[in-house]
Amino acid sequence: MISEQSWEDAELLWDYHQMHHELRPCSVAIGLGSHDLGVADTTVDLYKRGMMPLIVFTGATSPTTRERMPRGEAVHYRERALELGVPSSAVLVEPNARNTGQNISFSKALLEEAGTHVSSVLLVSKPYEERRAYATACKLWPGVQFVSASTPMTFDSYIESIGSTRLVVDMLVGALDRLLIYPNQGFMVRQSVPAPIAEAYGRLCRDGFTSRLVVGQAKP
CATH class of the missing domain: 3.40.50.620 (HUPs)
Structure with missing residues (x-):
């Protein structure tokens, strides 16, 4: 939980x-x-x-x-x-x-x-x-x-399909981590990240959902 x-x-x-x-x-x-x-x-x-x-x-x-x-x-x-x-x-x-x-x-x-x-x-x-x-x-x-x-589905139903809430949240955090880091490395165009999204990302990182973060990057 x-x-x-x-x-x-x-x-x-x-x-x-x-x-x-x-x-x-x-x-x-x-x-x-x-x-x-x-x-x-x-x-x-x-x-x-x-x-x-x-x-x-x-x-x-x-x-x-x-x-x-x-x-x-x-x-x-x-x-x-x-x-x-x-x-x-x-x-x-x-x-x-x-x-x-x-x-x-x-x-x-x-x-x-x-x-x-x-x-x-x-x-x-x-x-x-x-x-x-x-x-x-x-x-x-x-x-x-x-x-x-993508396949139209809710957050709940995707978690059910994967079978692990923590894994799915880790993947969500990891995907946002790359959106923040990769533009500076020339891998993608920059996306606007609204403040509520950045704040949610920071809280999830502090709560330990960090297994999919880019290796070697400082955690929020």
Whole structure:
């Protein structure tokens, strides 16, 4: 269990991390690899709704996905999409990316190699990674319009799907930590962080939700 204040702070971060973009048709969708097959399911749903003619799934493996997705995150996502009825011709796989920056830059290179003209991209990620993916993509792929998307779900239901409140709150804090630090390192464009969000982040750090902070950075 966590305190009522920590729960309220985590809900603030949960809402902030989502861009709340209005979905619209784009040139392509990029599904960012992770432990969550829901990203693949949501990408397929968007494809079936006519939001894009082509999908790129991107991602290698990580310590959290190596056992669940031994062939690589992007490969497992593609297999899931084909199971759900997406034609193989509509799915490209980028199997090497190991972080969000590589997800974007490697997908960009793959699409250029395929001769695909891209003016807009649907970025499909986990709910709490929307803003990080958006900020990274805007930095690495200027001139393209990005629309963020994720599986529509509440904070409570996401915790239920993961099975650990502490892990989810740690991930929310870690994602915001990167939004604060990475612009200075040239990894993403800067996002406005309203004072209530920064204050909630600070309280959660002081309460020990720090396992996903950037290594070597001072804690608030």
